[in-house]
Amino acid sequence: MDFSKYRPVIGLEIHVQLNTKTKAFCNCSADVFEMEPNTSICPVCTGQPGALPVPSQEMYDLGVKLALALNCKINEYTRFDRKNYFYPDLPKGYQITQFFHPIAEHGYLDVNGKVVRIRRIHLEEDAGKLLHAGDNITEADYSLVDMNRCGIPLAEIVTEPDIESPEQARLFMEKLRTLLRYLDVSSGDMEKGAMRCDANISVVNVETGKQSNKVEVKNMNSFKFVEKALEYEFERIISLMEKGEEVERETRGWNLNTKSTVSMRSKEEAHDYRYFPEPDIPPILVKKEYIEEIRKTLPELPDERLKRFVNEYNLSEKDAWVFVEDKEVADFYEKVVSKTKDPKETANWFLTELFRLYTEHGRENIKITEDDFAELFELIKSGVISRNIAKAIFEECALTGKKPSIIVEEKGLKQVDDYALIEEIAKKVIENNPQQVETFRKGKEGLFSFFVGQVMKETKGKANPKTVNEVLNKLLRGN
Amino acid sequence: MERIIDKIEFKKLTLKDAMKYFENYPDSDELVQKSLDVIEEEEKVLNAFISVNKQACRGIPIGIKDNINVKGLETTCASKILKGFIAPYDATVIKKLRSYNFSFVGKTNLDEFAMGASTEYSAFGPTRNPHDTERVAGGSSGGSAAAVASGEVVAALGSDTGGSIRQPAAFCGVVGFKPTYGLVSRYGLVAFASSLDQIGPITKTVEDSAILMNIIAGKDENDSTTVDRKIDFTQFIGKEMPKMKIAVAKQSFAEGVEEGIKIKTQEFTDFLRKFGHEVNVVDIDEIKYSIATYYIIAPSEVSSNLSRFDGVKYGLRLSSDSLREMYEKTRGYGFGEEVRRRILIGTFTLSAAYYDAYFEKAQKVRRVISKKLSEVFEKYDFIITPTSPVVAFKIGSVSDPLVYYMMDIFTIPANLAGIPAISIPFGTVNSLPVGIQIMGPRFSDAKLLGFADSIEKSYRLRVASSE
Numbered sequence: 001m002d003f004s005k006y007r008p009v010i011g012l013e014i015h016v017q018l019n020t021k022t023k024a025f026c027n028c029s030a031d032v033f034e035m036e037p038n039t040s041i042c043p044v045c046t047g048q049p050g051a052l053p054v055p056s057q058e059m060y061d062l063g064v065k066l067a068l069a070l071n072c073k074i075n076e077y078t079r080f081d082r083k084n085y086f087y088p089d090l091p092k093g094y095q096i097t098q099f100f101h102p103i104a105e106h107g108y109l110d111v112n113g114k115v116v117r118i119r120r121i122h123l124e125e126d127a128g129k130l131l132h133a134g135d136n137i138t139e140a141d142y143s144l145v146d147m148n149r150c151g152i153p154l155a156e157i158v159t160e161p162d163i164e165s166p167e168q169a170r171l172f173m174e175k176l177r178t179l180l181r182y183l184d185v186s187s188g189d190m191e192k193g194a195m196r197c198d199a200n201i202s203v204v205n206v207e208t209g210k211q212s213n214k215v216e217v218k219n220m221n222s223f224k225f226v227e228k229a230l231e232y233e234f235e236r237i238i239s240l241m242e243k244g245e246e247v248e249r250e251t252r253g254w255n256l257n258t259k260s261t262v263s264m265r266s267k268e269e270a271h272d273y274r275y276f277p278e279p280d281i282p283p284i285l286v287k288k289e290y291i292e293e294i295r296k297t298l299p300e301l302p303d304e305r306l307k308r309f310v311n312e313y314n315l316s317e318k319d320a321w322v323f324v325e326d327k328e329v330a331d332f333y334e335k336v337v338s339k340t341k342d343p344k345e346t347a348n349w350f351l352t353e354l355f356r357l358y359t360e361h362g363r364e365n366i367k368i369t370e371d372d373f374a375e376l377f378e379l380i381k382s383g384v385i386s387r388n389i390a391k392a393i394f395e396e397c398a399l400t401g402k403k404p405s406i407i408v409e410e411k412g413l414k415q416v417d418d419y420a421l422i423e424e425i426a427k428k429v430i431e432n433n434p435q436q437v438e439t440f441r442k443g444k445e446g447l448f449s450f451f452v453g454q455v456m457k458e459t460k461g462k463a464n465p466k467t468v469n470e471v472l473n474k475l476l477r478g479n
Numbered sequence: 480m481e482r483i484i485d486k487i488e489f490k491k492l493t494l495k496d497a498m499k500y501f502e503n504y505p506d507s508d509e510l511v512q513k514s515l516d517v518i519e520e521e522e523k524v525l526n527a528f529i530s531v532n533k534q535a536c537r538g539i540p541i542g543i544k545d546n547i548n549v550k551g552l553e554t555t556c557a558s559k560i561l562k563g564f565i566a567p568y569d570a571t572v573i574k575k576l577r578s579y580n581f582s583f584v585g586k587t588n589l590d591e592f593a594m595g596a597s598t599e600y601s602a603f604g605p606t607r608n609p610h611d612t613e614r615v616a617g618g619s620s621g622g623s624a625a626a627v628a629s630g631e632v633v634a635a636l637g638s639d640t641g642g643s644i645r646q647p648a649a650f651c652g653v654v655g656f657k658p659t660y661g662l663v664s665r666y667g668l669v670a671f672a673s674s675l676d677q678i679g680p681i682t683k684t685v686e687d688s689a690i691l692m693n694i695i696a697g698k699d700e701n702d703s704t705t706v707d708r709k710i711d712f713t714q715f716i717g718k719e720m721p722k723m724k725i726a727v728a729k730q731s732f733a734e735g736v737e738e739g740i741k742i743k744t745q746e747f748t749d750f751l752r753k754f755g756h757e758v759n760v761v762d763i764d765e766i767k768y769s770i771a772t773y774y775i776i777a778p779s780e781v782s783s784n785l786s787r788f789d790g791v792k793y794g795l796r797l798s799s800d801s802l803r804e805m806y807e808k809t810r811g812y813g814f815g816e817e818v819r820r821r822i823l824i825g826t827f828t829l830s831a832a833y834y835d836a837y838f839e840k841a842q843k844v845r846r847v848i849s850k851k852l853s854e855v856f857e858k859y860d861f862i863i864t865p866t867s868p869v870v871a872f873k874i875g876s877v878s879d880p881l882v883y884y885m886m887d888i889f890t891i892p893a894n895l896a897g898i899p900a901i902s903i904p905f906g907t908v909n910s911l912p913v914g915i916q917i918m919g920p921r922f923s924d925a926k927l928l929g930f931a932d933s934i935e936k937s938y939r940l941r942v943a944s945s946e
Contacts, residue, residue, distance in 0.1 A: 043568050047787040049561070049669040050548050050570060054703045084783050084829070086806055093786020145791065274829035276838060279673035279780055281703050 005207045006241070008234045010169050010199055011161035014176065015154045016186045017126070017194040018062045024125045024153035025053030025096060033192060037131075037146035045151035047091030052280050055080065059123060059153040060284070062185040063103050064294045066155055067121045069183050069301060072107030074291050080123075080278040085271055088145050089128040097124035097156075099275040101283075109159075110303060111175050114168060117160040126152040155185075161200065166230035170223050173197060174325070177223075178302050181327045190222050197226055203237045203247075212237050212247040217261055219253040229254035233261055305330060313343035319351065328363075332370070339374035346373065353391060357398050367401035368394070376404045383417065383464060384408065417464040419471065422455065425463075426471045429454045440476060451476065481507040486520075489513040490630025494687035497539045497633040501580055507537065510633070511582045514540030518585060518631045525607050527616070527625040529555055531585040538582030542626040542635035545586035546593055547678065548667040549573050552583065556669050557601035558591045560813030561794045570667020571702065572636060572678055572695040579694050587622030587635060591815045592785065593643055593671045595619050596886050597877070600817045605874050608650060610912060614871040617647030623681045624651040634682045634691060638668055640675045641773055642866070642890025645902035648681050649866035649914020652904045654935075655681045656688040656928070659921050660897030661706040663692075664699030672780040673704075675773075675894040685903060685932040689713040692924070708922060715929020723930060725751060726761035726859040728889075735885060736868040739908030744865045747905050747915050751863075754937060761859070765851040768844050769891040770884055775828050775841035776895075781818075782825030788813065820880065849896040856920040861930065864889040866902040866914035889916055899924040901931045905938065 023030050026044035043051040067074055081099040102122035108115050128147040134140035157176070163169050177188035177195060187194045202214045217233055220226045233252065240247050252261040277283075300308070302324050309320035309330075323330045333350060337343045357366050376394060379385045385393065385408060393407050402410075429451060430437055440447040455468045481504040484492070489510070492500075497510055518531055529545045530553055543549055546556045548566035550573070555561045569577070576583075590600035598606040598621030606621040608614040609629040616625040620637030624647035627635050637644040639657040648655025656679045663678045670676060680691035692712035699705045731744045748758045790796035790809035797808035814822070828837035855862055867886055877883055893900035898921050902914040917934075919927035 046792065048567060048793075049554060049556070049564070049787070050546075050566075050665075050667040051568075052666050052670075052702050052704075054701060082783050084786060086786065086789060088789075088791045088802065091787060091792060093789055094783050272831050274783070274826065274831070274834075276779060276783070276829050276834070279704075280670075 003235075003238065005205055006234075006238050007204045007206050008163075008165060008230070009161045009202045009204060009211070010163035010166070010230060012157075012159045012163065012169060012172065013198045013200070014157045014159075014173070015126075015196040016066070016157065016180060016188070018059055018066075018153040018155055019184065019186055020056055020058040020062060020153050022056055022058070023151035024056055024059050024123070025151055028151065030152050032148035032152065035148050037144070037148060040148045041150070045091070046147050047093070047150075053096055053278075055281055055284075056153065060103070061294060062153075062183075063121065063123045063155050064286075064291065065183055065297060066157075066180070066185050067104030067107065068291070068295055068298060069179055070104075070107040070109055070118050070121065070157070072104035072118060072121060074104050074286060075101060076286050077101055077283060078103050078286060079283040080281045081275050082278050083124075084274040087127070088143065089130050089147075089150070091128070091147060091150055095125060095127065096278055096281070098122035100277065103286075109172065109175060109179070111168065111172050114162075114164070116162045116168075116172055119158045119160050121155055121157050124154050124156060126150065126154050161202075166227045166234060169199060169230055170227040173223050173226055175302070178325050178327065182299055182302055182305075184299075193221070196221065199226065199230055201230055201233050201237070203234060203241060205241060210241075212241055213249045215247065215249070216251040217254060218251060218264065219255075225254055225256070228259065229261055232259070236261065302327075313337065313347070315343065315347055319347055322351070323347075335370040336373045339370045340377045342377060345377065349373070349394070353394050354398070357395065361399065366398045368398040372397050372404055379404060379408065383466075386461065386465065388461060417467055419467060422459070422463055422467050423471050423475070425458045426451070426455050426468070426475055429458065430475060437476070448472065448476070481509055484509065484513065486513060486517060490517060491683075492630075492633050493683050494539070494634045494690055495684070498690070501539050505580075511535050511537055511540050511584060514582075514584050514632055517629070518626075521609075521629045521631050524612050525609060525616075525625050525629055525631075526604050527587055527606050527622040527629065527631060528585040529553075529557060529588050529601075529603050529622070532583055535582045535584045538580040539634075540584045540632050541576065541581045542585055542587045542623050542632040543573070543583055544589055544593075544620050544623050544635070544637050546589060546638060546669040546671070547573065547636060548669070549583050549586070552586060554586070554669065555603070556592045557589045557598075557603055558788075558814065558818070559602045559795060560788045560809070562602075564794045566667075568667065570678075571664035571699045573667060575695050575697075584632060585626075587620070587626050587637075589622055589643075590619035591818050592669065592781075593619040593638055593640060593676075594781070594817050594821055596642070596646055596883050597872075597874075598622060598647070599874065600815055602815060607874070608871045610652060610910065611871065613873055614911070615650065615874055617650030617867070617871060619643040619647070620655070620681060621647045621650075624648050624653055624655065627651070627653045627681050627683060634680060634687055636678055636691075636695070637681045638671070638676055638678050639890075639894065640671045640677075640777060641887045641894050644679045644681060645866050645890050645900060645914065645916060646886070648902045649904070649916075650871040650912065652907075652912030652914075653681055653683055654685050654688050654901065654903055654931075655679065655914075656685075656692070656901045657893060657899065658692060658696065659899045659924055660894075661704055662696045662708065662710070662922075662924065664695075664697070664702040664705050666699055666701040670780075670784040672777040673784060674780060675777060677894075685901070685928055685935045686713070686716045688901070689716050689925075689928045689932070692928070710922070710925050712925050712928055714925050716932045717936075718929060718933075720930050720933045722755045722757065723860040724858065725756055725758045726763075726855050726862045727758055728766060728862060728864045729760050729762040730764075730766045731864045731889070735888075736865065737870065737908070739870065740865045740868060740913060743905055743908060743913040744863075744915065747863065750938070750941075751934070754934075758863075759859075761855060761862070763851060763855060763862070763892075765848045766888065766892055769848055769895055770888055772841045772844045772848065772895060773887065773891045774824070774884055775837050776845060778821040778825035779829045779838050779841075780825065781821045782823075782829060785814070785818070785822055817880070845895045848892055852892060852896045852898065852918075853920070860919065860923075861927065862918045864916050864918075866890060866916040870908050870911040870913060893918050897921060899927050901927060903931050903935050906942075 082094040107118035132140035180188035597615040598618040623635035628651035644655040
């Protein structure tokens, strides 16, 4: 198939769980991850007769914060609406959302120089979870409803169809996650469902200008799957277009096992959600002063920080993004640099040693602190330990949390810098290797490193290489 | 020693006097006992109560419309779909009443989910009018009105979405007050049409309504549509009121209003003039749009509000192999005909294809009606109409829903505009009570109650002197 004449047109709808203390419309705790089913519930979020929703100010604040970071215009008049449909995980028979007047519109996010426009951001409540007694919904004898998640606040971000490749869709999602974490409005954790993504994709034949119908893709619960599912869908649509077949307007789900998308429902079966203004919540009039107050709470955002890392720490843009992308890492890096005063060397240790340990042992198990870094750097600089030994100490410190100086002490890893001791060892090495000494003296200069190596071996690597050189120079060359 | 009151005395007992009695004899369960006695006697005929709480604690006996949650008691909304549902929490008004030593002796009958004007649409049978038990008590708060009129309780709470407090009060010859929207918390009131619903008192006197309002009103953190206004609803009770400018709606004398009602309304305006008030007939033509507007907005909200009764969480469930069929069977059987009719109307008026033509248009007309009423209130203190164009009719005599809907013509505008309105008894036609409605601008509740109180007292004096 000739892919080159086809171009995908992709737009995303992303649901982000907001990090509020309470649920969107009641005082139940919103921190329900792995909680016993139906333990964070009340008359409001379980839709008891007569219960009424009261919108959370915190949800609103976080939504506005997110919208400002995505360069959106905050609407002065905003309101909640009801989206009506029946499902057992939706206790009221409607979802409170924002259909007519969302909190914000017309923003954008820069993804590696590509500007993806944000159409709108609106607030809404999450539904509950169904647990089927059986392998799947159709064969289950019965289903149980867990309402802990009912009423958890979500921000839905809708992009314009500006995304030009499945990879760019993934990069958008990753950039968005970074932003969410900087703002501390959401964990952005796709695997835990704190961020969920639906995509709309259509394909344009650039030669003929013909554009396929739009297909909606759901169930992509990791960054990788966003890319994989869209790649699959892109190819599927192309193959239909090549055959001259109509691309059906439908909703398809990513199937993890078959690594393909399967049809969920066609557009003809689409619901009429009968949206109308939520009469239980008065409209909200947003004041300019309020928006400015929220703007003041915005932290330094990833793009700004990247620029600063390049300028202030003299890092390449690529290395700098590796840190900045992960707020926790970037914060830690800055803490360490403030102690070591050596951005370049700190970056090297991060990129080689620290990240390796993160991958091997999991970040939460790495205990090294900025003070440990400073101590380690000092031990190297003052010649107490060699660079090689420093790596071993770093690893132990990172895994146990022991101070580098204590590890050096306990294991006797201190560099041997005693001239007389090293001379004694060197003499013994020369004595034990008469053959090599002779060859060396005949002019095979390359053997010098052999003697250095032997001395290091005898001292278990602890000898100060500078002193070893000095001693051997004297003994072998007489200078 | 407590003072024993006899049954006849109890039946006439006002809330004001009952509160005084309870203050004097706080350890007495006399009032609740008397109330339960009268209930036992009257319920043989009236059917004002869906459930009676024989374990009611001592206090001031009050009837609660059975769409308001009282923790631990059944809330049925007079529907099969909620049969067996025990309220897991107290409505805000109930919490407030508890702190004033009220005792909930029973849950009163209503049209299913408060949709109706006769209490005939109750899954538990119609409530009979104490003045003529062949006739309806009105609705939807017919149980509350009949319970107060028959003396089963000293007062009751109703809810009013299009006249459901005022019309049964008129039919039963008692006082019914619908407050300004937002003054009384709706938390715990099973929603019918959220933007119109308001809880209010049904009492024997205007003063009792004002007393109850002081207890149940107030900003509620559980209801974001409540407003923060400190009002003493009794401030003008018993005070001499200044001369008022009053508009009597020309529509009060239009076709479709019973002759007897027209005559009583005319008599009322003459009565007001006699006391020095200025009364002018004002054409409020927009009133005629209120029924069409209401019967789009209310069903729209109903179709959404009643979605939660789906057989999943509480109340009735008719099991089935498929989820869809479970919904259909449960809701098809659980809801009565009128409720189903309104759900269907609302589902239609909110559908994407008809939203603009119906719901959106109705919202606009609602604003037009509100604006018109505001204009009248720029020139007049109050607007008066009969509460209902008819007196209490015979049970089973009205079958056309449109005839029913037309009966709300005078009461609906107050709900659409969110303004306060009261129905006070003003004599009878053929021994059947007639109610006059007085409407005031938003938040004029205290003044309205004060005015109604002065009229009521003057009228009583006149009746007493003529006897």
